[in-house]
Amino acid sequence: MKALRMILVAATALSAATAASATDLEVTHWWTSGGEAAAVAELAKAFDATGNHWVDGAIAGSGGTARPIMISRITGGDPMGATQFNHGRQAEELVQAGLMRDLESVAEAEHWRDIIRPSSLLDSCTIDGKIYCAPVNIHSWQWLWLSNAAFDKAGVAVPKNWDEFVAAAPALEKAGIIPLAVGGQPWQAAGAFDVLMVAIAGKDTFYKVFKDKDADVAAGPEIAKVFKAADDARKMSKGTNVQDWNQATNLVITGKAGGQIMGDWAQGEFALAGQVAGKDYTCLPGLGVNEIISTGGDAFYFPKLDDPEKSKAQEVLASTLLAPATQVAFNLKKGSLPVRGDVDLAAANDCMKKGLEILQKGNVIEGTDQLLSADSQKQKEDLFSEFFANPSMTPEDAQKRFADIIASAD
Amino acid sequence: MTEQVHARRPSQLLRNLNSKIASIPMILTASVVFFGGTIWTIVYSFTNSKLLPRLKWVGLDQYERLWSAPRWIISIENLAIYGILSLIFSLLIGFVLAAFMDQKIRFENTFRTIFLYPFALSFIVTGLVWQWILNPDFGVQSIVRSLGWTDFTFNPLYTQSIVIYGILIAALWQGTGLVMCLMLAGLRGIDEDIWKAARVDGIPMWKTYVFVIIPMMRPVFITTLVIIASGIVRVYDLVVAQTSGGPGIASEVPAKYVYDYMFQAQNLGQGFAASTMMLITVSIVIIPWAFLEFGGKKRG
Numbered sequence: 001m002k003a004l005r006m007i008l009v010a011a012t013a014l015s016a017a018t019a020a021s022a023t024d025l026e027v028t029h030w031w032t033s034g035g036e037a038a039a040v041a042e043l044a045k046a047f048d049a050t051g052n053h054w055v056d057g058a059i060a061g062s063g064g065t066a067r068p069i070m071i072s073r074i075t076g077g078d079p080m081g082a083t084q085f086n087h088g089r090q091a092e093e094l095v096q097a098g099l100m101r102d103l104e105s106v107a108e109a110e111h112w113r114d115i116i117r118p119s120s121l122l123d124s125c126t127i128d129g130k131i132y133c134a135p136v137n138i139h140s141w142q143w144l145w146l147s148n149a150a151f152d153k154a155g156v157a158v159p160k161n162w163d164e165f166v167a168a169a170p171a172l173e174k175a176g177i178i179p180l181a182v183g184g185q186p187w188q189a190a191g192a193f194d195v196l197m198v199a200i201a202g203k204d205t206f207y208k209v210f211k212d213k214d215a216d217v218a219a220g221p222e223i224a225k226v227f228k229a230a231d232d233a234r235k236m237s238k239g240t241n242v243q244d245w246n247q248a249t250n251l252v253i254t255g256k257a258g259g260q261i262m263g264d265w266a267q268g269e270f271a272l273a274g275q276v277a278g279k280d281y282t283c284l285p286g287l288g289v290n291e292i293i294s295t296g297g298d299a300f301y302f303p304k305l306d307d308p309e310k311s312k313a314q315e316v317l318a319s320t321l322l323a324p325a326t327q328v329a330f331n332l333k334k335g336s337l338p339v340r341g342d343v344d345l346a347a348a349n350d351c352m353k354k355g356l357e358i359l360q361k362g363n364v365i366e367g368t369d370q371l372l373s374a375d376s377q378k379q380k381e382d383l384f385s386e387f388f389a390n391p392s393m394t395p396e397d398a399q400k401r402f403a404d405i406i407a408s409a410d
Numbered sequence: 411m412t413e414q415v416h417a418r419r420p421s422q423l424l425r426n427l428n429s430k431i432a433s434i435p436m437i438l439t440a441s442v443v444f445f446g447g448t449i450w451t452i453v454y455s456f457t458n459s460k461l462l463p464r465l466k467w468v469g470l471d472q473y474e475r476l477w478s479a480p481r482w483i484i485s486i487e488n489l490a491i492y493g494i495l496s497l498i499f500s501l502l503i504g505f506v507l508a509a510f511m512d513q514k515i516r517f518e519n520t521f522r523t524i525f526l527y528p529f530a531l532s533f534i535v536t537g538l539v540w541q542w543i544l545n546p547d548f549g550v551q552s553i554v555r556s557l558g559w560t561d562f563t564f565n566p567l568y569t570q571s572i573v574i575y576g577i578l579i580a581a582l583w584q585g586t587g588l589v590m591c592l593m594l595a596g597l598r599g600i601d602e603d604i605w606k607a608a609r610v611d612g613i614p615m616w617k618t619y620v621f622v623i624i625p626m627m628r629p630v631f632i633t634t635l636v637i638i639a640s641g642i643v644r645v646y647d648l649v650v651a652q653t654s655g656g657p658g659i660a661s662e663v664p665a666k667y668v669y670d671y672m673f674q675a676q677n678l679g680q681g682f683a684a685s686t687m688m689l690i691t692v693s694i695v696i697i698p699w700a701f702l703e704f705g706g707k708k709r710g
Contacts, residue, residue: 067674068669068673090676092461097462241546374461375675375676382659386480387658389656389657
C-alpha cells in the first residue's frame with residue numbers, strides 16, 4: 001500500500017515537472033503508412049524545435065476510422081491540442097457548435113490570405129469570415145501510377161493516357177498481372193470514379209454535378225461515358241485481393257499490378273521503396289487525358305482548450321505548420337504539394353514538378369470533400385464500392401442510383 | 411408480540427431497506443442508461459440530426475431512406491443468413507463436442523483448453539487471422555495449390571456470393587468453444603443414475619441424448635441461446651477486421667451500417683433510425699419468447 005502511494009506521488013511529481021518545462025500538445029492524425037509517417041515526423045521535428053512537445057496521436061486505418069474517434073473526443077469534452085481533417089465540410093458542424101477556436105490572430109500576423117494558394121484552400125477553412133484551420137498540403141487525387149516493370153514484362157509500351165492503358169490491359173492479364181489495383185476500402189472506388197469523371201467529362205460537368213448538384217446532368221450522356229470507363233476500370237481491377245490503399249500501391253511497386261488510380265500520397269510509398277519517378281514508375285496527372293488536379297487537402301483544426309499555455313502552443317503550432325521550411329520538408333516526404341507558392345522546391349521529383357506546373361497554370365478544381373457533405377460522400381462510397389465489386393450491376397443501373405444521390409445531396 | 415410487529419411493520423416499500431438502497435445505483439443505471447438512452451435514440455431518429463443531435467423534425471424520412479438503401483437491405487439479409495446458420499452450427503457443434511468430452515476421455519483438460527482458447531481472443535484478432543487464412547494469395551488456397559492441386563479455388567472473402575460464409579467460419583471458430591463449455595457443464599449436472607437407468611433399460615446412447623438428456627438440459631440451452639443471439643445481433647468487429655464489409659457491400663451488417671452512418675457519414679438521424687430498426691427486430695424475437703418462458707411458468 002505504501003509502495004503504491006509512493007509510486008503515485010512520484011508519478012504526479014513527474015508529470016508536473018514535464019508540464020512546467022515545455023507544453024505538451026497532443027496532435028491526432030491518420031498518417032500511418034510508411035511514407036505518411038515519415039512526413040509527419042517532419043512536422044513533429046519542427047514543432048519540437050520551438051521548445052514545445054508534439055505528442056503523437058496517430059490513429060491507424062485512414063480517415064474513415066480516425067475521424068469518428070476525433071469527433072467523439074471533441075464532442076465528449078476531451079479535446080486534443082490539434083487534429084487533422086480534410087478541410088472542407090468534415091468539421092463544419094464542430095465549428096458551428098463553437099467547439100473549435102479560430103486562428104484569426106495567427107492568420108493576420110503571418111499574412112495567410114496573401115501567401116496561401118489557391119485561395120479556395122483557405123476558403124474551405126473559413127466559416128462566417130473567420131479562419132478555423134491551417135492547411136498543410138494540397139492533395140490531388142487525379143493521378144494514375146504505373147509500374148514500368150509490369151509493362152516491360154507484358155511486352156507493351158508504358159501507356160501515356162487512360163485509353164492506351166485500357167488497351168494494354170489484355171496484354172497485362174496474359175502476363176499474370178492485375179491491370180488496375182483497387183483496394184477494398186470504399187473511398188478508393190469512389191475516388192477513382194471522381195478521377196475518371198474529371199478526366200473524361202471535364203471540369204464543367206464535374207462542377208455541374210458536385211457543386212450545383214444537377215441531377216439531370218448526373219443522369220445524362222456525359223456521365224454515361226464516365227460510367228462506361230468505370231466499367232472498364234472494374235473489369236481491370238478484378239483479382240486485387242487487398243484492403244488498404246497502400247497494399248494496393250505495393251502491388252504496383254512490386255510489379256504485380258500495372259497501375260493504380262490514387263492520390264499523390266501514393267508517391268510517398270514509391271519514394272520509401274526507393275523507386276525513382278520516370279525510371280521505375282510513371283505518373284499520369286489527370287490520367288493523361290485532362291491535366292487538372294483537385295486541391296482538397298489536409299488541414300489542422302484546433303479545438304478550444306481551457307489551458308492558456310496550451311492555447312499559446314496551438315498558435316505556435318499553427319504558424320510552424322505553414323513555415324516555409326516545414327512545408328518543404330513535409331511535402332517532399334509526403335509527395336503532396338505545398339500550400340504556399342513562395343517556397344523553394346528544387347528537390348522536387350518528376351511527378352511533383354508535373355503537379356506544380358499544373359498548379360502554376362491554374363488548372364485546378366475543388367475536391368469532393370470541399371463540395372459534398374460527409375453524408376453524400378458516404379452514399380457515393382457505398383454505391384461505387386458495390387459497383388466495383390459486383391459485376392452483375394450494370395453501368396446504367398449504377399448511373400440511375402448515382403443521379404438519385406446527387407438529387408438528394410447537400 | 412408478533413401481532414404487534416406485524417401491525418407496526420412499515421409499508422412494503424421499506425422492507426429489506428438495506429438491499430433496496432444497495433440496488434439504487436443499479437436501478438438508476440438501468441433506467442437512465444438503458445431505458446433513457448433507448449427513448450432518446452428513438453426520438454432523435456425522427457430528426458435530421460447530422461454531426462450533432464438537433465431537434466429538427468422530419469417525420470419518417472430517415473426510415474424511408476433507410477429502407478430504400480440497398481446497403482441496408484443487404485445488411486438485413488446477411489444478418490439473417492449469418493444469424494440462423496451460426497445459431498444452428500454453434501449449438502450443434504458445441505453440443506457434439508461436449509458429448510464427446512463427456513465420454514471420460516484422456517487429456518480432457520488439454521482439449522478443453524484448445525477448444526476454448528479462441529474465445530480468449532478478441533474478434534478483431536480472430537478476424538485478422540482468418541483474413542490471412544482465407545486470403546487466396548497466401549492462405550489456404552495458395553497452400554493447397556502449392557501442393558499440386560493448381561485448380562483449387564477457395565476464396566470466400568473476395569467472392570460476393572459466399573463472403574458471409576467466410577465470416578461465419580471465423581465466428582464459429584471463435585464461439586463454439588464457449589458453447590461447448592456451457593454444454594459440458596450442463597451434461598455434468600445430469601445425475602449419473604439417469605445414465606445407469608438408461609443403460610439398464612437397454613436404450614441406445616443417441617436415444618438417451620435426444621429424448622432424455624437434451625430435454626433435461628433446457629435451462630442450459632436457453633442460456634446458451636441468449637448468449638449466441640446477443641452476439642449475432644451486434645456482429646461488427648469481425649466484419650470490419652475480415653472484409654470491411656466488402657467486396658463492395660456484400661458482407662455489410664446492420665451494426666456496421668449504424669456506425670458508418672452515425673460517425674463516418676456524420677448523419678446521426680440515419681444511424682438512429684437504423685438502430686431503432688435493430689431494436690424492433692430484437693424485440694420481435696425476444697418479447698414472444700419472454701412471454702412463453704416467464705409468462706407460461708406462472709400459469710403452469
